[in-house]
Amino acid sequence: MKKTATALVLACMFAAPALFSQTAASTPAGPNEANRGADMVQHRVSYLTTVLSLSTAQQTQVTSILTTEESNRSTAHASMKTAHTSLHSAIQSNDAAAMEQAANAIGTLTAQETLAHAKTEAAIYQVLTPEQQTKMTQLQSEEHHGGPGFGPPPGP
Numbered sequence: 001m002k003k004t005a006t007a008l009v010l011a012c013m014f015a016a017p018a019l020f021s022q023t024a025a026s027t028p029a030g031p032n033e034a035n036r037g038a039d040m041v042q043h044r045v046s047y048l049t050t051v052l053s054l055s056t057a058q059q060t061q062v063t064s065i066l067t068t069e070e071s072n073r074s075t076a077h078a079s080m081k082t083a084h085t086s087l088h089s090a091i092q093s094n095d096a097a098a099m100e101q102a103a104n105a106i107g108t109l110t111a112q113e114t115l116a117h118a119k120t121e122a123a124i125y126q127v128l129t130p131e132q133q134t135k136m137t138q139l140q141s142e143e144h145h146g147g148p149g150f151g152p153p154p155g156p
Contacts, residue, residue: 037070048124051139052132061127069120076116080109 045063048054054062083105090098125133 037074038067041066041070052128052135054132058127062124065120065123065127069116072116073113076109076113080106080113083109 041063044066045054045059048062049059083102087099087102087106090096090102125136128136
């Protein structure tokens with residue numbers, strides 16, 4: 001028993017330096033925006049394929065639709081970030097006119113993002129068969145009424 005414990009301690013002592021000598025270059029890089037967007041597209045296509053039994057052709061179409069949306073969303077995100085920075089600067093300088101201008105820009109960008117998302121959902125819906133459309137409508141209804149999804153159901 002004592003020999004086993006001693007052997008284990010010695011093995012750990014000799015293995016530890018090798019484990020800790022790993023360089024930063026050997027660790028995978030963090031996800032960048034492009035990879036994150038592509039992963040989100042693939043995740044959504046996989047989800048829709050699972051719940052709606054998408055055909056290969058439908059998967060290709062949905063991937064194309066979502067990839068286009070993701071590209072546009074990245075551009076809109078940069079504009080939104082700029083508008084929020086402008087608003088923050090206007091607040092700090094107590095510039096009411098600049099605050100109004102930045103708030104209006106944020107409102108316009110939000111409306112544009114909402115419309116773009118709605119158009120994407122409509123394009124995906126058109127790719128579906130009538131049976132898949134029925135299932136999609138049912139899933140969306142459940143999401144808005146405390147069904148599958150994140151967070152607690154809406155209050156009364």
